[in-house]
Amino acid sequence: MMLALLGLAIAVLLVLRVPVAIAFLGPSLVYMMANNHSPGSALREVANAADSFPLLAVPLFILLGALANHAGIADRLFRFAMAAFASVRGNLGYVSVGVSLGFSWMSGSAVADAAALGKVEIPAMLRNGYSRRFATGVVASSSLIAPVMPPSIPAVIFSGLAAVSTGALFAASVIPALLMTLGLGIVVFFLVRRQPNIVRGKFDREEFMASLKGVVLPLLAPIIILGGILGGIFTPTEAAAVGVMYMLLLGLIQRTLTWSGLVAAIKETVLTTCGIMLIVASASLLGYILARERLPQTLTEAMFGFTDNPTVFLALVVLLALVLGTVIDATAILVLVVPILMPIAIQYGVNPISFGVLLIISLMIGLLTPPVGTVLFVVSAVSKTRIGEVFRGSLPFTIPFLVIVVLIVFFPDAVQLLPNMLGL
Structure with missing residues (x-):
């Protein structure tokens, strides 16, 4: 009754x-006190959740993406991609996808990617x-x-919750x-065929070489980050710190990162980190309450x-993630469901790494679905376009x-190809 x-x-x-953080925290505190738990013990549980060494990589990766943004890396990637695909029909569509791939190696956040690239790419597409x-x-x-990349x-959050290797x-x-x-890219190929008014240019070798020079060092x-992690040189947290130092030195030496940009990047990092950690803690x-009420055991028995088919289990997890992703922030869902679903997945014989990749991708689709759809709101604000559009x-x-x-639901072991090749 209390759980209901x-x-x-x-x-x-x-x-x-x-x-979300307040919606979780408020009723949970009331529940704890109603069950004769002191507010101090509840707050101790909240503090312990945030006191995690693996989670230290989160603000560092956020800072890395913010520094790359304020150092103009997104603009340089865009210029290089435009030069490379100048003569291709629908080039700006492919450029948007390619630049997102390049920027993802330094960002790790869909919101940061959409905010940084949207204000450059959307006006360019509308002009063309x-x-x-x-x-x-x-x-x-x-x-x-x-x-995902x-x-x-x-x-990072999933690996900390599930106690699996981040690498x-x-x-x-x-x-x-x-x-x-x-x-x-395939979807772009088909959609640009319906865009009769798009403009394309000509390949300029000099512009291509000049733009290439601008992205060599940032890339x-x-x-350094992925090579260090996958090669066993750094832990993810150490790699994030090294990446931040590299990006900071690169921006200051090349004078693309101003002091005001540095301060803005730090502010963005603090605000984003506080939001994420508050969600994680709440x-x-x-x-903790759900575990105390033995919800994981009840769900295991019900499942x-x-x-007894692991494929059916994974399909149900995907449906759950897609539904929850429409109304709750992805970080909150991860913190909430991983401790519950991970033991069940293991009993079904599902590899924890495969389960993590599947859950993350499924939850990220929720960033494009209303009413929460964080990315929709960001792109809407950047482009001054209605969310429905x-x-x-x-x-x-x-x-x-x-x-x-x-594909992952039916062939979950396929994602183990690269980790197995690297001996991870």
Whole structure:
């Protein structure tokens, strides 16, 4: 009864658009006190959730992406991609996808990708005859590469919650992220055929070489970070710190990062980190309550009573993630469901790394679905476009994401290819 009231209270607060962290934390504190737990013990549980060394990589990766943004890396990637694809019909669509892939190696956040690239790419597409629906849709959907391709902030959070190797999860995410990029490129190919007014230029070798020089050093950052992690040289947290130092030195030496830009990057990092950690802490307290009420054991018994097929289990997890992703922030869902679903997945014989990749991709689709759809709001604000128009523009681009999810459901061990090759 108490658990049902707790769930009802949280649902009402979420419907009233109360911030997720507060919607979780408030009813959870009331529940704890109603069950004779002191507020101190509840707050101790909240503090312990945030006191995690693996989670230290989260603010560092956020800072890395913010520094890259304020150092003009996104602009340089855009210039290089434009020079490389200048003569290709629909070049700006492919450029949007390609630049998102390049920026994802330094960002790890879909929101950061959409905000940084949207203000450059969308106006360029509109000037060159692309429809507003296509421009906003391709930018919004391309940003989902960032939280899947390492360094991925959701992957760091998942690995900390599930006690799995972050390096192995990073390696397993590479092929799905590349498939997402390829799938988006295929959708662009078909959609630009319906864009009769688009303008394309001519390949300029001098511009190409000049723009290439501008991206060589920045693109060494992901090589240092991922190479260090996958090669066993750094832990993810150490690699994030090294990446931040490299980007900071690069921006100051090349004078592309001003002091005001540095201060702005630090402010963005602090605000974003506080938001994420507040969600992590509040969702952890709710998770503690659910564990205390033996919800994981109840769900395990119900699942095995329903099916003993791991494929069916994974399909149900995907449906759950897609539904929850429409109304709750992805970080909160991870913190809430991983401790519950991971033991069940192991009992079904599902590899934890495969499960993590599948869950992350499924949850990221929620960034493009209202009413929460964080990326939709960001792109809408950047482009001054109605959210409904952005959503309709992004719908065709969700097809490859769903195809990849289905493939992982039926062939979960396929994502283990790269980790196995690297011995992770």
